[in-house]
Amino acid sequence: MTRLSVEMLAADPVEPITSAGHAQLGIAVLLGIAVIVLLITKFKLHAFLSLTIGSLALGAFAGAPLDKVITSFTSGLGSTVAGVGVLIALGAILGKMLADSGGADQIVDTILARATPRSMPWTMVLIASVIGLPLFFEVGIVLLIPVVLMVAKRGNYSLMRIGIPALAGLSVMHGLVPPHPGPLVAIDAVDANLGVTLALGVLIAIPTVIIAGPVFSKYAARWVDVPAPDRMIPQRASEDLEKRPGFGATLSTILLPVVLMLLKALVDIIVDDPENVVQRAFDVIGNPLIALLVSVIVGIFTLLRPAGFGKDRLSGLVEKGLAPIAGILLIVGAGGGFKQTLIDSGVGQMILEISKDWSIPALLLAWLIAVAIRLATGSATVATVSAAGLVAPLAADMSTTHAALLVLAIGAGSLFFSHVNDAGFWLVKEYFGLNVGQTIKTWSAMETIISVVAGALVLLLSLVI
Template identity: 65%
Template sequence: MHTHPLLAVSQDAVSSGRLIPAALVGIALLVVLITRFKVNPFLSLTIGSFAVAMIAGLPIADAISSFTKGFGSTAAGVGILIALGAMFGKLLADSGGADEIVDTIVGRSSPRTLPWAMAVVGALIGLPMFFEIGLVLLVPVIFLVSRRSGLSLIRVGIPALAGLSVTHGLVPPHPGPLVAVDALKADLGLTLGLGVLIAIPTLVLAGPLFARYAARWVDVPAPELYETHANGNARRPGFPVTLATVLLPVVLMMGKALADIFAAEANLVRVVLDFLGTPLVALLIAVVVAMFTLGRGAGMDRQAIARSVEKSLPPIAGILLIVSAGGGFKQTLVDTGIGKLVADWVQNSGLSVLLLAWLIAVLIRLATGSATVATVTASGILAPLVTTLGTGQTALLVLAIGAGSLFFSHVNDAGFWLVKEYFGLSVGQTVKTWSLMETILSVAGLAFTLALSLFL
């Protein structure tokens, strides 16, 4: 039996005959631990990682070093960005800036354009925030809009949820796509540009258009309204200032991408934009600016701003650990040579890389219920393929994985239960609305990604 070349481990002990069983057992173990035994994904990824290494025949010292290397590099690459994003999101919520965006857009909409407005609100609120936090923020607004406009809860709610979800899968600087960008070494600016290009038509299909039909299948009134979540301050930051602050990191990253395309390498403008558009710098600038535009703009004093920033971090500790452990799992798949084996197989099979990436993410999403675990694991399996792909194709690979990670949210996904409970739906009604919406997002995202691949 020939020995497979390894990427990072010099041991000749790992034979290719053991690699596929190692990968299958590792991923199956991950799925069973998360779904059957309800083990925390951080622990599951850590255990799964060592299981892969042992079955593949990797010496234990190398297995530990692989896992810690992947954990550390992911924490450095993505962890800091998640922390900065959480700070930004909390300032947006606590200052009343999120309410300002919602009220302004909804206040200027007619009943006919309201579902479209709610899709825009969902996407804007979703950019800097995790899905769960965005949902908690949006729910009172969805109820209020539904009651005031007389439109069905589903007609108003589905577009807002689609907006939140599409940024989660396709648009950096959201943490999901950032994990894949980091793992696959994709060009962030290009991925962001293509992500927005794909997200817009995908959102139109899964949001306002699908909501029209979903509202006929499931007709539920908005539950009794609880208090709105506005901050206790008398004032709020203005709409133009809030919108500019939310879009600031996106604009800086896009500026870097455009400078890289159109300006010469030594050009001073390009050097400056490259620095400002680095995700870490762009988000750091956004947080500092938000302290003034949102915090001070809402009349918060220094203590209130400091408290807001401080409270943003504890809720994301678990997410940071899960994402970093996912990086460890990815590195183990790479270092045992499993990723290389899959990459060689894909190259020789003639299968579309993008379709395969989407399928792998879909299977892991269906099994574990976690979009983040799906993104991290699929990125790890496909990382060795990147050497054979151009910049544009690598960016599209990130988006294919992101689209796959959204597929058919069901009973093993926390998001499913959040939507069900908040909207007062039965399990069947949640499947007919929320789960179907997620599937449309996923399939449409893949279709538009494949369409773009014809030009790149």
């Protein structure tokens, strides 16, 4: 789910690095993915190396010059780490601060004390949906996963029973509800009404997240019964703390970046003037990097100071917090490199050209095109923007509500079956300590359920409104 800037998305298509025809390109994609899966599952090769080799294999099968394939892969890796890496690092530091200060203990103990085993999945999906409303998926992951892992471990809950609802809440918000970038760009492309799209998006999101979260998690927990990985679980704070931060202070520190990003989104909608001083100020304050950085700085005073941490302990805490995520950063970056290789090879353009001749209803066409591009490129944002650009002319004669439903159909299709070319796939795999097969059975299946259920609800609503 790597983000692309609006400027990049609006730019003219880049010349593909290969002149391969559609058939050869399609075969190359399948073979490239097969190489990655085979190296990881059969030969137990590290995911970073497997993704690197798979990207080179894809380019070779597509007949692209090796030097251009290398450039595509490295640029994709670099842009992914640039966009996601700092966020993961700041999130890891914040997570370590929460753990060592006792703040995470306070949150987890409060949740365990007030939520019953039956209500826990519903509690997690509600928390994730609220937090995920203004957040990019990656930011929500780094904020929520430490709490999810601790709740699962200490409450003796199935990791999938707790984790899947949290992931579902984040993912549904990402694909269906503004102010996420994908839906916003699609709204602009088809000239849909933001308020109507937001209202219908929330209406569709509620049943979708229930089915893909608490309901599906029952089956996911049976299919994949794994413990929370010890290496990713923040350890219980030591007993030599002067004082454990209060629940209110801890929760406020966690929610601070959420509030800052939500304020930015609201100001963007209300002011709607990029040159306005207030909007420019909130664009900076609500930037995910700044929002998380501010939260880390605030955490020094709300979490570490009450626990008796001095300056010397702060440096060591940051170092220890960053250590476990080194491998994750490389894997997520390599996933972005593979995705960029796919895009530069012309796979997205191939899907668009093939789909032009499909004679089916506009809403279903929008969903299918987004699905095809999502499967090919691994990027929900690329799928959303590409599909929106293709079907935008169809919205000219649509009513306000149907134009909004067109945006939501695209958003639903863009979430279909996340797999090895999606950086989010590797993020979930590593944080939850899963293998590729287990990630497909849980995360990929959950994403598919979200896509299909939301798409079906869009079509159903189109018949009654």
